[in-house]
Amino acid sequence: MVQLTFQLARRFQLLFAMTIASSSGLNGASSPTANNGRVPSASSVRPDRSKSHGLMPPTTDESDQEAMQDAVRTLLISVGEDPDREGLLKTPKRVAEAMRFLTSGYHQSLEDLVNGAIFDEGHNEMVLVRDINAFSLCEHHMLPFMGKVHVAYIPDQKVVGLSKLARIVEMYSRRLQVQERLTRQIAEAVQSILDPQGVAVVMEASHMCMVMRGVQKPGSWTVTSAMLGVFQEDSKTREEFLSLIRHQPAFT
Numbered sequence: 001m002v003q004l005t006f007q008l009a010r011r012f013q014l015l016f017a018m019t020i021a022s023s024s025g026l027n028g029a030s031s032p033t034a035n036n037g038r039v040p041s042a043s044s045v046r047p048d049r050s051k052s053h054g055l056m057p058p059t060t061d062e063s064d065q066e067a068m069q070d071a072v073r074t075l076l077i078s079v080g081e082d083p084d085r086e087g088l089l090k091t092p093k094r095v096a097e098a099m100r101f102l103t104s105g106y107h108q109s110l111e112d113l114v115n116g117a118i119f120d121e122g123h124n125e126m127v128l129v130r131d132i133n134a135f136s137l138c139e140h141h142m143l144p145f146m147g148k149v150h151v152a153y154i155p156d157q158k159v160v161g162l163s164k165l166a167r168i169v170e171m172y173s174r175r176l177q178v179q180e181r182l183t184r185q186i187a188e189a190v191q192s193i194l195d196p197q198g199v200a201v202v203m204e205a206s207h208m209c210m211v212m213r214g215v216q217k218p219g220s221w222t223v224t225s226a227m228l229g230v231f232q233e234d235s236k237t238r239e240e241f242l243s244l245i246r247h248q249p250a251f252t
Ligand SMILES: [Zn+2]
Pocket: 138, 139, 140, 141, 142, 143, 207, 209, 210
């Protein structure tokens, strides 16, 4: 089983590299597991996921695409399927393309995404965008987790185009994630582009790794939050935010 895992890991290359590197608990190139030749050089340096800019090099390379397709073929064989039967012939290619899309957030940067859409409005009241749909992959099982994200901030003069908040959620969602880190990265991103008085992010999500397997608890969901600045320091501000996200809008 260990052997199989390693074979798959080699084949999944970039996709699995992050998980392997992180299991060592050490940083980047100083990690023996991340640097012993099992992991391709492009990903041997562990992305710093504690920062909001955990960018990885692009995997547009054709050999990466082929490696991913080979990995999917291996998976199909390992589960007892025949990858050469008609219905599965194009599956490796489709899965590789889907994975590329679902992890495309690795190749985006906050700067490019915001692209100057920051305005000096002198507005200092809470801005809240609720119910942003988010779809991500958990890094432990590479299974989807999905739900809603609520993002609020209290500006210090500067505001950002509202759609950019949803784009930030999307960028960090399209990476292998754990919900706690995703929530924090969204908050830190807003903090870093606007330097506001405070940021609050709450995510409510359902994890397919819980719902479909393991403890099999359909209907269970997980709530995570990240509070920065005044949302952390002032309980009244935090309460106002929490009551706003509980409130049901009249128009739905
Ligand atoms: Zn999981």
